[in-house]
Amino acid sequence: MISLLIEIREGQIKDITYEMLTLAHKLAAAQKQEITSIILSDNCQQYADTIKQYSHKIICVEDPLLANFNTQVYLPVLSNIINDTKPNLFLIASSGFGTDLAPYLAASLNLPLITDIFDLELNPDNMLARRSMYGGKINADIISKSLPAIATVRVGSFEKILASNLLIPNLSAEITKLPFLIDPSILEMSKFIEYGEVPTTGIDITKSDILIAVGRGIKEQKNLAAVEKFAQDIGGTLACTRPIIDAGWLPKDRQVGSSGKTVKPKLYIALGISGAFQHISGMKSSENIIAVNKDPEAPIFSVAHYGVVGDLLKILPLLANRINALKG
Amino acid sequence: MDIIVCMKMVPDTSETEVRVDSTNKDILKVRLIYTTNEADNYALETALLLKEKLGGTVTLISVGPQKVDEVLRMGLAKGADRAIRLTDELFDKGDAWTTAKALAQAISQNKYDLVLSGCIASDDGYSQIGPTLAALLKIPSAAYVNKVEVLDNTKLRIDRELEGGILERKEISLPALLTIQTGTNTPRYASIIGIKRAGAKPLDVFDAAKLNLDAQALAGLTELDKMYMPKVESKAQFIQGSDDEISDKLATLVKEKAGL
Numbered sequence: 076m077i078s079l080l081i082e083i084r085e086g087q088i089k090d091i092t093y094e095m096l097t098l099a100h101k102l103a104a105a106q107k108q109e110i111t112s113i114i115l116s117d118n119c120q121q122y123a124d125t126i127k128q129y130s131h132k133i134i135c136v137e138d139p140l141l142a143n144f145n146t147q148v149y150l151p152v153l154s155n156i157i158n159d160t161k162p163n164l165f166l167i168a169s170s171g172f173g174t175d176l177a178p179y180l181a182a183s184l185n186l187p188l189i190t191d192i193f194d195l196e197l198n199p200d201n202m203l204a205r206r207s208m209y210g211g212k213i214n215a216d217i218i219s220k221s222l223p224a225i226a227t228v229r230v231g232s233f234e235k236i237l238a239s240n241l242l243i244p245n246l247s248a249e250i251t252k253l254p255f256l257i258d259p260s261i262l263e264m265s266k267f268i269e270y271g272e273v274p275t276t277g278i279d280i281t282k283s284d285i286l287i288a289v290g291r292g293i294k295e296q297k298n299l300a301a302v303e304k305f306a307q308d309i310g311g312t313l314a315c316t317r318p319i320i321d322a323g324w325l326p327k328d329r330q331v332g333s334s335g336k337t338v339k340p341k342l343y344i345a346l347g348i349s350g351a352f353q354h355i356s357g358m359k360s361s362e363n364i365i366a367v368n369k370d371p372e373a374p375i376f377s378v379a380h381y382g383v384v385g386d387l388l389k390i391l392p393l394l395a396n397r398i399n400a401l402k403g
Numbered sequence: 404m405d406i407i408v409c410m411k412m413v414p415d416t417s418e419t420e421v422r423v424d425s426t427n428k429d430i431l432k433v434r435l436i437y438t439t440n441e442a443d444n445y446a447l448e449t450a451l452l453l454k455e456k457l458g459g460t461v462t463l464i465s466v467g468p469q470k471v472d473e474v475l476r477m478g479l480a481k482g483a484d485r486a487i488r489l490t491d492e493l494f495d496k497g498d499a500w501t502t503a504k505a506l507a508q509a510i511s512q513n514k515y516d517l518v519l520s521g522c523i524a525s526d527d528g529y530s531q532i533g534p535t536l537a538a539l540l541k542i543p544s545a546a547y548v549n550k551v552e553v554l555d556n557t558k559l560r561i562d563r564e565l566e567g568g569i570l571e572r573k574e575i576s577l578p579a580l581l582t583i584q585t586g587t588n589t590p591r592y593a594s595i596i597g598i599k600r601a602g603a604k605p606l607d608v609f610d611a612a613k614l615n616l617d618a619q620a621l622a623g624l625t626e627l628d629k630m631y632m633p634k635v636e637s638k639a640q641f642i643q644g645s646d647d648e649i650s651d652k653l654a655t656l657v658k659e660k661a662g663l
């Protein structure tokens with residue numbers, strides 16, 4: 076059996092759920108396994124209805140205390156389910172929720188965990204998972220020494236089940252409701268309060284047709300002025316990678332990527348950006364991507380349409396002059 | 404408040420080529436510069452800020468070879484009180500679980516209110532050791548924390564970062580473990596006086612035997628099969644020539660695509 080934890084945030088099933096279902100079906104077909112989807116929520120039925128066509132079984136645990144994600148509350152519930160059902164493989168999203176939960180759950184149950192996988196093979200007595208290391212510069216195959224094993228699945232690694240061309244059986248899962256039994260003192264340990272949003276300065280980079288994005292390759296804060304000027308000259312908006320935000324050089328609403336904004340401009344110019352997965356996931360759908368990087372092997376070139384291998388600090392001023400001349 | 408901070412030494416590979424070595428189980432380590440894992444600098448700063456406000460102690464802990472003393476001494480120079488290094492061949496052979504077990508065993512011999520780690524190591528990128536350690540210590544944990552407020556001696560209010568710039572605000576009781584996200588604060592530099600004082604601060608070294616851990620207890624649950632270079636399916640059309648020629652071509656391209 077292959078089990079997966081449905082990811083729900085603020086009443087919505089997150090897309091990664093449908094990606095995990097694709098992976099589960101791929102593995103299930105090869106291994107003749109059944110798929111069990113697990114829903115923890117204050118109101119399971121609506122979610123069960125949406126996914127029952129993709130699952131052989133659904134296990135629901137329903138309680139107002141499960142309205143929001145909480146590792147400490149999920150832990151006893153999922154531990155019981157895993158102990159009772161002994162799935163070969165348990166899939167969890169490699170998300171803000173999943174990365175909080177999965178290592179804790181795996182360690183509590185003494186089960187092998189492989190995090191942030193983008194591909195996986197299930198064998199009779201182990202799993203082999205592919206993931207990246209060194210910021211995407213190296214890939215690694217990792218094997219769990221035993222089953223059951225847990226894997227967290229990188230967002231964007233698989234098609235959503237509807238979009239995938241997998242031939243999936245016509246399913247209508249039987250739904251099992253399990254009681255919610257936890258020791259209330261757990262809630263004293265860890266309590267959800269609310270969701271918040273990062274403050275904005277009024278700039279919305281998702282609305283701009285042209286984005287000039289800078290990464291660490293810009294080297295110093297003072298070099299940003301020239302990029303800002305260039306952006307103005309071509310009617311674009313300045314955006315950036317996370318380290319530029321972390322350094323306090325630009326406000327948070329300029330950040331592109333998984334923990335920032337997802338953008339789709341007509342033109343995205345990436346200056347001194349390595350192209351880490353978390354960045355690429357926020358900009359890869361841009362219509363035209365031009366990347367300037369001094370490292371010919373930078374992963375950004377895997378999504379760029381046009382590439383320049385060179386020093387942005389030399390090229391930018393030359394380019395800015397040419398543009399102004401052309402605009403004349 | 405007594406705080407323990409997990410610090411990892413990592414090779415800085417952001418601007419260098421990374422190649423797999425002949426064993427296919429590691430990268431070529433020649434010519435790499437080693438530094439403190441980025442997120443761990445923010446974890447240490449979080450600890451130092453709490454200590455300045457509330458008093459107490461900051462203890463650093465790292466699993467690794469003697470070389471990691473550089474990271475630990477730097478942390479001591481910034482204001483930590485003492486450091487623990489865990490060094491043993493058995494620690495190197497395992498996986499994230501092994502590292503977490505070594506850390507848990509050493510940490511459980513100390514008095515602590517809070518354990519901090521980075522949210523992710525830049526080399527392996529597991530994002531696993533913090534919450535694993537919390538489970539072993541049987542204390543609650545929260546990952547990707549970017550704000551810590553002390554409510555009283557028993558509780559913290561924290562913000563966790565989720566996808567798309569959304570924060571999850573929660574309360575967590577002490578003792579607890581938090582994994583700290585980059586950008587949470589502004590890590591300080593060590594002062595000259597700090598660096599001078601650091602040499603005199605205690606740095607204890609433990610091996611597996613001293614921690615009562617044997618090969619069986621430290622056996623990993625996963626195994627690295629192999630490392631390899633990712634296939635970069637580059638569809639990029641490269642613009643070549645001198646900087647001047649590149650700029651000419653690039654200007655034409657930008658003008659067209661930007662619709663100027």
Ligand SMILES: Cc1cc2nc3c(=O)[nH]c(=O)nc-3n(C[C@H](O)[C@H](O)[C@H](O)COP(=O)(O)OP(=O)(O)OC[C@H]3O[C@@H](n4cnc5c(N)ncnc54)[C@H](O)[C@@H]3O)c2cc1C
Pocket residue numbers: 210289290291292293315316317318319330331332333334335336346347348349350351352353354357367368369370373385386387388417418523
């Ligand atoms: C949970 C989580 C969420 C994250 N979310 C995001 C996110 O939303 N957005 C994001 O961007 N990152 C995010 N990150 C961080 C991400 O993993 C990378 O660390 C980050 O994207 C790297 O930024 P960078 O490309 O600017 O820096 P680096 O990776 O350091 O790359 C700098 C690049 O500049 C090049 N360079 C240097 N000098 C020059 C020069 N003179 N001319 C030309 N090129 C030069 C180098 O070759 C290198 O490729 C997240 C990380 C985590 C753990």
Ligand SMILES: Nc1ncnc2c1ncn2[C@@H]1O[C@H](COP(=O)(O)O)[C@@H](O)[C@H]1O
Pocket residue numbers: 409410411412440442443446464465466467499502519520521522523524525527528529530531532533
């Ligand atoms: N060898 C180690 N020694 C001490 N702390 C570590 C070690 N490896 C990982 N950590 C801590 O765990 C965090 C997450 O690492 P990882 O789970 O490998 O991504 C790091 O930021 C460190 O704080």
